[in-house]
Amino acid sequence: MKLVAKDFDITTLEDELRVDELCRELLLAFYHERVGAGIGEHEATLFASSADYYLRDYLIGARQINPLDPTPGNVRRFAGNWYIVNNLEPDPAELKTHLEGIREFYAWLAREGAIEESFRASVEADCSTLEYYKERIDAFWEISGDGYFAWERECSLKLP
Numbered sequence: 001m002k003l004v005a006k007d008f009d010i011t012t013l014e015d016e017l018r019v020d021e022l023c024r025e026l027l028l029a030f031y032h033e034r035v036g037a038g039i040g041e042h043e044a045t046l047f048a049s050s051a052d053y054y055l056r057d058y059l060i061g062a063r064q065i066n067p068l069d070p071t072p073g074n075v076r077r078f079a080g081n082w083y084i085v086n087n088l089e090p091d092p093a094e095l096k097t098h099l100e101g102i103r104e105f106y107a108w109l110a111r112e113g114a115i116e117e118s119f120r121a122s123v124e125a126d127c128s129t130l131e132y133y134k135e136r137i138d139a140f141w142e143i144s145g146d147g148y149f150a151w152e153r154e155c156s157l158k159l160p
Helices: 013-036 041-062 074-085 092-111 117-127 130-141 148-154
Strands: none
Touching: 013 041, 013 092, 041 074, 041 092, 074 092, 074 117, 074 130, 092 117, 092 130, 130 148
16 A cells, blocks of 8 residues: 555545545554564554554544644644543553554554654654653543643643
8 A cells, every 4th residue: 555645634524534444444454464474463453453543533533633744742642631531531551552552553654664764753752651641641630620721731732
């Protein structure tokens, strides 16, 4: 599958549906490549499911962001804000699994030549700050009064 970043741009509902389908196909290719590389089916499924959650639920569904756009911070905003507020019981262990899948997926994209190494390294860095995300989850549970606004500003979903 030849990947062209602009094919993943989202400006209309039709684009969102098309990009969602492109990502589904991409995730299946990722899964099959991981299994073919000797990763067990269970682990490959975890990686692909986690990448799917990030791509299709967060980037495409919630944010309408091109998953091949190298703008830094998308993973950080996902893990440090969106995941936390969109789960009844945000869990650091579950988040760690998601981040492992995201990291593996973007590493695969880099190996396939679909993204630049600098983009992969940025994703890797954001996936590696697990303690920060745990602190964000803990701080979320401690919010009282109008404290949400300060919590949100710390890792805002608003693009810079």
